[in-house]
Amino acid sequence: MITLTSLPLAEADQEFLDKVIAQRGGRPGALLGILGKAQDHQPRKFLPRETLEYIAAKTDTPLARIFSVVTFYALFNLEPQGKNTICICRGTACHTRGSRELLESLMFKLGFHDPDDEMADKISLNTNDGKYTIRTVACFGQCALAPVVEVNHEVYGHMNEQTLQRELEHLGRETAKK
Amino acid sequence: MSQAVRVITLTMDGREISARGDQTVLQVARENNMYIPTLCHLTGLARVGSCRLCLVEVKGINKLLPACVTRVEEGWEVSLNSERLSKYRKSILELLFSERNHVCAVCVSNGHCELQTLAQTLGMTHVHFAYRYPRLAVDGSHDRFVVDHNRCILCTRCVRVCDEIEGAHTWDLLGRGVNAQVITDLNQPWGESDTCTGCGKCINVCPTGALVEKGKSVREMTKQRQFLPYLTLMRERRW
Numbered sequence: 001m002i003t004l005t006s007l008p009l010a011e012a013d014q015e016f017l018d019k020v021i022a023q024r025g026g027r028p029g030a031l032l033g034i035l036g037k038a039q040d041h042q043p044r045k046f047l048p049r050e051t052l053e054y055i056a057a058k059t060d061t062p063l064a065r066i067f068s069v070v071t072f073y074a075l076f077n078l079e080p081q082g083k084n085t086i087c088i089c090r091g092t093a094c095h096t097r098g099s100r101e102l103l104e105s106l107m108f109k110l111g112f113h114d115p116d117d118e119m120a121d122k123i124s125l126n127t128n129d130g131k132y133t134i135r136t137v138a139c140f141g142q143c144a145l146a147p148v149v150e151v152n153h154e155v156y157g158h159m160n161e162q163t164l165q166r167e168l169e170h171l172g173r174e175t176a177k178k
Numbered sequence: 179m180s181q182a183v184r185v186i187t188l189t190m191d192g193r194e195i196s197a198r199g200d201q202t203v204l205q206v207a208r209e210n211n212m213y214i215p216t217l218c219h220l221t222g223l224a225r226v227g228s229c230r231l232c233l234v235e236v237k238g239i240n241k242l243l244p245a246c247v248t249r250v251e252e253g254w255e256v257s258l259n260s261e262r263l264s265k266y267r268k269s270i271l272e273l274l275f276s277e278r279n280h281v282c283a284v285c286v287s288n289g290h291c292e293l294q295t296l297a298q299t300l301g302m303t304h305v306h307f308a309y310r311y312p313r314l315a316v317d318g319s320h321d322r323f324v325v326d327h328n329r330c331i332l333c334t335r336c337v338r339v340c341d342e343i344e345g346a347h348t349w350d351l352l353g354r355g356v357n358a359q360v361i362t363d364l365n366q367p368w369g370e371s372d373t374c375t376g377c378g379k380c381i382n383v384c385p386t387g388a389l390v391e392k393g394k395s396v397r398e399m400t401k402q403r404q405f406l407p408y409l410t411l412m413r414e415r416r417w
Contacts, residue, residue, distance in 0.1 A: 002352065002365055052364065062341075063363040063373065064350035071353045071365075 002071060004078055007048035014054065016041055021058050031061060031069060035076060044080035044130075074122065082126050082133035083178075084171045087150040091139035094147040098160075102147055105161050106134060109168065131175055188254040203234055203245035203256060214258055215267060215296055218333040219246040220383055222406035224342060229333060231267055231296070234258050242266070268302050276307040277356075278314065279328040280386070286399045287387030293331060294386075314359075319369030322392055323381055325360070330388035332358055336380035343409055348374040360388075379405065 009017075020037045024030045034055055039047050047070060056063050070076040088094075088103045103123075107113075110127050112134070123136040142148045145157025151167055184199040190212055197206040202225075207214050218229035227247040234245045237255035242263070250256075257263070274280075274293060282288050296302075314327035337349040337360065348371055352361040362371045381389045382401045390399055 004364060049364065062347035062350070064337075064347055064361060067361060067364050068350035068352060072351075 002078060004049040004052070005046065005080060007050060009048075009050040009054055013041065013051070017051070017054060017058065021055070025059055031055075031059065031066070032073070034059065035066075035070060039076060046077040046080050074124075077124070079124075079126055080130065082131050083175055084131060084152055085133045085135060085150075086168075087135040087137050089138075089140050089142075089146070089148040089150075090136045091143065091146075093143035094139075097146040099147040102149065102159060102161065102164055103134075103136065106164060106168075109165075110134065132171075184252075186250060186252040188250055188252070188256060190256045191258050197250050199250065199252075201250055203243070203248050203250055204232055206250055207245065207258060212258055214245050215300060216246060217292060217296065217331070217385060218335065220335055220339075220403075220406070222343070222410040223335060223338040223383070226334060226338070229331075230270055233263060233266060235260055235263060264300065267300050269306075271297050271300060271302045272305045272307055274331050275302075275305050276309045278310070278312060278330065285329060285387040286390050286394065286396055287329075288396055290400050291387060292385035310356075317362075317368050318392070319367035320371075320374070320376075320392075321369065322376060323368065323378065324390050324392055325362075325368060326388050326390070327359055328388075329386045330360055331386055332360070333385055334360075335383040335385065336360060336389060339379045339383045339406075343406070344375060344377050344379050346373050346375050346377075349380060 017034075017038060020034055024033050024037075035047065038051050038055060039045055042048070042051070052066050052070065053063065055061070056066050070078065086106065088099055088106065090099055090103070107125070110125075110132055112125055123134060125134045126132070137150075140148050140150065140155060142155055142157060145155075147159050149156050149159045149164060149167075151171065156163070156167065185196055186199050187194060187196045188206075189195065190207060190210070193210070193212075195206060195210055197209075201209075204214055204216065204219065214234065215231045216229070217231050218226055219232065225247050227244040230244060232245040233242040234248075235257045236243055237257075245258075271293070275297070280293065282291070282294055285291065288294070312328075316324065316326045316328070318324045332351070334351065337347075337351065340349045341347040348362050349360055352359045352365055362368045363373055368374065378391065381391055382403055383406070384390075384401070387399070
């Protein structure tokens with residue numbers, strides 16, 4: 001069941017959305033761009049209920065249509081995202097090189113224990129402390145470097161549990177510093 | 179009708195037929211009392227060609243064409259009911275049956291369900307695929323209506339009738355692929371929807387028992403669709 005997160009819309013955010021809608025509104029396909037901008041503008045990179053309702057009202061788009069669009073495209077998040085995003089490739093090449101084990105160990109370390117999650121085609125999980133987001137992707141197109149893991153939009157090849165653990169510790173220190 | 183519409187001739191299942199160039203294969207077939215099974219198509223609503231049951235074969239074209247969205251062309255030799263087509267259609271129906279929980283015996287639409295009727299007409303005797311048995315919700319929060327996702331086949335007739343005829347666009351689809359589902363507004367309970375006018379058009383266009391009226395027995399739950407051609411006609415004339 002997909003649920004929305006509630007977060008009141010500040011006045012500055014409203015002004016930002018008004019500007020984006022004024023720039024892009026009215027053209028076919030404008031909704032995707034507006035939603036994308038709204039999500040990027042949000043510090044936790046997600047779309048709260050109030051934002052969706054505001055965009056719907058301002059662009060004369062039915063609520064159901066907006067919800068349909070944000071659930072169809074994987075790039076839209078409806079939950080607050082972690083400070084660090086770790087994205088594990090589950091493509092064929094990475095799978096044969098052990099990406100399943102990488103994913104399992106990462107999920108275990110970050111406190112996810114639901115085997116259903118591990119079996120799902122697509123994962124997008126957030127830790128409760130708001131530090132990490134785990135995602136899976138079908139292929140990065142870097143199969144020669146399998147298994148591939150993307151950490152905060154940087155691609156790392158030939159990963160194993162030790163290197164991933166090191167990366168995780170590094171991220172932990174960096175996040176603590178901030 | 180535009181001025182440039184030509185009259186063309188084609189053959190359907192060996193019969194010579196003349197038709198207007200702006201007609202679809204399905205329209206021509208129906209005008210000539212020839213049967214093509216359909217599920218997502220409903221006259222008066224936008225054509226989406228998503229159920230693929232109306233696929234037909236045209237000589238010289240390798241792929242199968244959906245009759246509801248394909249315009250006829252001069253000299254086509256169309257076959258509507260070949261062995262290949264009947265095999266495909268049965269497979270499509272089997273996939274529809276295996277995808278959710280279609281249990282006719284306990285369904286309020288038993289006896290007037292389009293999915294059931296098609297399975298009988300096309301001679302689908304059993305399902306070769308493993309049933310998925312998904313655990314899906316039944317939303318009875320609306321005063322008068324119920325949506326049972328277990329019986330939904332995602333034909334999007336409700337989405338289209340609500341958007342095009344009623345103008346409310348309360349319905350839409352959530353997600354994609356196996357996770358797709360019809361939703362009201364922001365995926366909230368139907369009863370809490372602000373946009374739903376309670377007109378009941380979605381109930382009447384639903385081909386299965388997914389959308390039904392509360393408190394109606396099987397016999398009472400027959401679909402009333404006279405409003406659709408009537409409203410389409412009236413709106414064209416803008417009265």
